[in-house]
Amino acid sequence: MVNKHEDKMIQKARRKFVIGATAATFAAVLMLVLAINIVRSVQVQRQQEETLQSLSVTGVKDEKNRKGYGRDFREDDPDTEDDDDLWDDIGDRIFPDDDEIDIRDKGGRENRGSAEMQYGDRYFEITVMSDGTTDLRTRNTDAMTGEEAGELVAEILKDGKETGYKDDYRYIVGSNPDGATVVRLLDCTMDAKSLSDLRMITVAVGLLGTLIAFLFILFTSKSAVRPLAESMEKQKRFITDAGHELKTPLAVIATNMDILTMDLGENEWVEGTKKQVGRLRKLVNNLVSLSRMDEQDTQFVAAQFSVSDAAFECFDLYESVAQSAGKRLEADIEEGVNVTADENTIRQIFAILLDNAVKYAEGDGVIRMRLHREGRKVFFETENDWARNVDPAKLDTLFDRFTRGDRSRSNADGKNGFGLGLAIARAAAEKNSASLTASETAEGRLRFTMSMHA
Numbered sequence: 001m002v003n004k005h006e007d008k009m010i011q012k013a014r015r016k017f018v019i020g021a022t023a024a025t026f027a028a029v030l031m032l033v034l035a036i037n038i039v040r041s042v043q044v045q046r047q048q049e050e051t052l053q054s055l056s057v058t059g060v061k062d063e064k065n066r067k068g069y070g071r072d073f074r075e076d077d078p079d080t081e082d083d084d085d086l087w088d089d090i091g092d093r094i095f096p097d098d099d100e101i102d103i104r105d106k107g108g109r110e111n112r113g114s115a116e117m118q119y120g121d122r123y124f125e126i127t128v129m130s131d132g133t134t135d136l137r138t139r140n141t142d143a144m145t146g147e148e149a150g151e152l153v154a155e156i157l158k159d160g161k162e163t164g165y166k167d168d169y170r171y172i173v174g175s176n177p178d179g180a181t182v183v184r185l186l187d188c189t190m191d192a193k194s195l196s197d198l199r200m201i202t203v204a205v206g207l208l209g210t211l212i213a214f215l216f217i218l219f220t221s222k223s224a225v226r227p228l229a230e231s232m233e234k235q236k237r238f239i240t241d242a243g244h245e246l247k248t249p250l251a252v253i254a255t256n257m258d259i260l261t262m263d264l265g266e267n268e269w270v271e272g273t274k275k276q277v278g279r280l281r282k283l284v285n286n287l288v289s290l291s292r293m294d295e296q297d298t299q300f301v302a303a304q305f306s307v308s309d310a311a312f313e314c315f316d317l318y319e320s321v322a323q324s325a326g327k328r329l330e331a332d333i334e335e336g337v338n339v340t341a342d343e344n345t346i347r348q349i350f351a352i353l354l355d356n357a358v359k360y361a362e363g364d365g366v367i368r369m370r371l372h373r374e375g376r377k378v379f380f381e382t383e384n385d386w387a388r389n390v391d392p393a394k395l396d397t398l399f400d401r402f403t404r405g406d407r408s409r410s411n412a413d414g415k416n417g418f419g420l421g422l423a424i425a426r427a428a429a430e431k432n433s434a435s436l437t438a439s440e441t442a443e444g445r446l447r448f449t450m451s452m453h454a
Helices: 008-057 062-069 103-111 113-122 147-158 189-264 269-293 307-324 343-360 392-399 421-431
Strands: 122-127 134-138 163-166 171-174 181-187 304-305 329-334 340-341 366-373 377-383 433-442 446-452
Touching: 008 171, 008 181, 008 189, 103 134, 103 147, 122 147, 147 163, 147 171, 147 181, 189 269, 269 421, 304 307, 307 329, 307 343, 307 366, 307 377, 340 343, 340 446, 343 366, 343 377, 343 446, 392 421, 392 433, 421 433
Parallel strands: 329 366
Antiparallel strands: 122 134, 122 181, 163 171, 171 181, 304 340, 366 377, 377 446, 433 446
16 A cells, blocks of 8 residues: 655655656657658758759740740840730730641640649749840749849859759759750748648647657656655565564564573673674664665654754764774864754664764774854754765765765774665655755865755
8 A cells, every 4th residue: 555645755756757758759759840841841852853854844836935935035035026916904914715726836835734734823934145144034024023033043053062952942954955054943932831830830740749748657656666655665564663673683683692692601602692682673773774764654753943052062072982983083063053843863863874984984083063044044064085986977886775985994993884874864854854965065074954944
């Protein structure tokens, strides 16, 4: 049965699940949106290329049809001056009926195909004469002036490319039978707008889909992490139950060792067994204590008390312990500081931090503890030289269970810890809405800092 409230580890796992699943969904949607837009862009470019090629090949068949195809060039062609009946009032060529055209001309018109009919108003053909002048031919007489055509062609020829884009035009550079340079352009404004609209639509749909997926993941994340929560709950209960079950046989073994000592006298084997039983008892007590810290229904009595007095008492207790270990404990404790928390667990944290400092202090063996208040925060710190056997960037791993800085030397130096003290201290701090962190000072000393609300 899972506790009513998820503990912080489960909440952290749930957050990671939501963030990871949402990120994966966003990445998949992003790839899909990019693929759609890239494929469509390639298709449009290929269609533009094919259209230009088609219009270039099947364009106008002879000079007469070319003049009738677009702008009014009667002033430049003396043969058309007297053919006013072939032009309407706006300068467009009037073609005769199909039955008045010979078979060859009729065939030429049919071969132009649908491309010219569909794209004729967006198609421009600019011929650069040998003297540098330009001749613009287009059906849409208002789309581009001769001056604009000349400037555009100059920029295109300056680039030296046979095909490409210039502003909103796709172009192909070629030549006619007379050797003059011919630049054929297709106005791609409509295509650009179509691609822009597609991008906006796909991005909007993608973001909306990601938002829907996020909400779905958020609502289902609790069910997704439920097996993990149940597994952790079973693990906690196992540790607690096993701890209680182990206490009885350990007590029996310790009693038997005492009886053997009385019967046989001092014996190294008996003493060794008693020492290991003591270690096992301490380990079991630590595991049970840590397991209870993790349980959400553990009751803590929060009340206001003098944390300054607690720090002084802890200093008095560990000053002699430090001296017996050949080390010196110094204190800087601000008087009259009160906090609202569980007094027993706060005292336990102080004891764990000082015990840890006494065990692992290196160098001159000077250990400093400090209690001070800054605004609405109260800080308790311990500081000591250390062997730097942990990467300073990974000091937070010291709070992991069964973690010791130097495993190879701990037992040899008599530092018989189990790597549970700091884990218990952090769990106790979190229970009191406090934070416990590790850092390295500018002088290279190891510092543990607990921050509490005043």
